[in-house]
Amino acid sequence: MKTLRVPEATVTRLSIYSRFLERLDRNGVTTVSSGEIAEGVGVSPAQVRKDLAYFGEFGTRGVGYNVKDLMKYTFRILGLDQTWSLAIVGAGNLGFALCTYRGFNIRSFYVAAVFDNDPTKIGKRIGNLVVQPLSKFPEVVKNENIRIGIIAVPISAAQEVADLMVKTGLEAILNFAPVALNVPDHVEIRNVDLSVKLEILTFNLGFKAAQNL
Amino acid sequence: MKTLRVPEATVTRLSIYSRFLERLDRNGVTTVSSGEIAEGVGVSPAQVRKDLAYFGEFGTRGVGYNVKDLMKYTFRILGLDQTWSLAIVGAGNLGFALCTYRGFNIRSFYVAAVFDNDPTKIGKRIGNLVVQPLSKFPEVVKNENIRIGIIAVPISAAQEVADLMVKTGLEAILNFAPVALNVPDHVEIRNVDLSVKLEILTFNLGFKAAQNL
């Protein structure tokens, strides 16, 4: 088992495979081939095998993969065999949606706290959470053992929130504000930009039209 | 000007550049170099120049780029010099957040209608929209000139909604359900998976820990 650099694209697909495997498992499927996984998630069979090969040999030649086992392996690889407490900063519509997003809640993630600085939002209930003032952030992070923060504030406040997260000792940040944030190298950060993909679509619609001239 | 195949990564970055340029422009900056753009969005200067080179020569040697002009070019390239009407299907928390998401509304996108099949949601107001039954979908799409659909329903309903969108003649789909959807080649589709990036973070946190053994 070689544990060299794993391409981020591989990790992305692994996350997708794991969700597909969950579905197969729920449907009672016990064995699956790389071709079936490929078909189910829209990549090539060789890609599936290469991706898995970064982490070990999970299949049986001539047979395929055991769904339950492979699912467990992918979960362990992705760190989903434990529960991660999340802190969301920003209790606007996006923050609200994220708090109640089932995709986070069922798959090993647990929103432990929501914060905002807006007095009209502090104290508001979201599910079984109460929006807390940012001043409580360090305390809650410590008590709830939070290692990952989610930024769901407007651009203008994003860097400030990131700084607070770094200072408080968070190890990873998921940023929904459409700006590049500055954080030290030891903090993992990824951006989710809700309009980039939309603009890829409009680019392609325009491009297609141009090619039909 | 060569208009060969443009890598999707280039389009993604173009979208990010364009937002950065908007910000510079609002701050009154008139000229910018590839190095400054690179710094601002977190890529290399050569990357910025290469990306722009796919579409033409926009800069002045020895000087840099005119912010306003480059902003306009990137907008036109991305198809943002027109307004795109969007139809959102799914009026849960995510659909709600998307309806009111400013990132969509200000940058050339306009949510023209929201749909749901749940009788408890139909008729509900979201901003100045009213949730409509799916049966109205074809009619509204036609009347409002909608070309892009957004899927914000649970996995179980996603393919069905995609089929409806295809049948109704939509040209592009942004899918927030974490499944691979089947659509014909002439329909552009992209997925936004809110938990993939989170799982990249947990993967990396686990990986780092493993490397410190």
Add this chain to the structure above:
DNA sequence: GACTGTGAAGCCATTCACAGCT
């Protein structure tokens, strides 16, 4: 016969480095 695991080949994107302008 079927399917995995993997070196090799192919391909695509990024980086380099410098010529060309201003």
Add this chain to the structure above:
DNA sequence: AGCTGTGAATGGCTTCACAGTC
């Protein structure tokens, strides 16, 4: 002197193709 535009070099991801195994 400074910065763009770009061919060439590099690096890395994906696909191919087949040996290995059940």
